[in-house]
Amino acid sequence: xxxxxxxxxxxxxxxxxxxxxxxxxxxxxxxxxxxxxxxxxxxxxxxxxxxxxxxxxxxxxxxxxxxxxxxxxxxxxxxxxxxxxxxxxxxxxxxxxxxxxxxxxxxxxxxxxxxxxxxxxxxxxxxxxxxxxxxxxx
Numbered sequence: 001x002x003x004x005x006x007x008x009x010x011x012x013x014x015x016x017x018x019x020x021x022x023x024x025x026x027x028x029x030x031x032x033x034x035x036x037x038x039x040x041x042x043x044x045x046x047x048x049x050x051x052x053x054x055x056x057x058x059x060x061x062x063x064x065x066x067x068x069x070x071x072x073x074x075x076x077x078x079x080x081x082x083x084x085x086x087x088x089x090x091x092x093x094x095x096x097x098x099x100x101x102x103x104x105x106x107x108x109x110x111x112x113x114x115x116x117x118x119x120x121x122x123x124x125x126x127x128x129x130x131x132x133x134x135x136x137x138x
Contacts, residue, residue, distance in 0.1 A: 005053050010054050011114050025052060039053055040053070070117065073121055079121075105121045105122060
């Protein structure tokens with residue numbers, strides 16, 4: 001088994017599409033469901049399949065994030081360049097941090113137009129993509 005994609009309901013499809021394009025996502029398809037919901041599937045260049053689905057259902061009103069979902073993590077190759085590009089586009093990413101200590105990944109948080117948090121992660125050279133069992137060993 002593996003995780004295939006994450007789906008977000010969005011309040012403003014155009015604003016959300018602009019944000020996710022700024023992160024590097026590209027649209028691979030969209031469709032309209034019988035109830036008028038528009039879904040858009042996005043992926044990063046190099047991904048085999050879509051990894052993010054945006055659901056736009058205007059009749060539901062603004063998105064309420066509640067307290068359940070916390071954040072999505074996106075791996076970047078150059079965190080400083082990503083922060084600079086997002087800032088230039090009018091976004092407000094946080095300053096780069098190393099929450100795991102000096103040998104850990106560098107991270108920054110940025111919110112999408114609905115307030116969903118996106119964590120940008122740059123792994124140290126030689127570290128596998130993503131968290132591993134080794135990351136939790138003392």
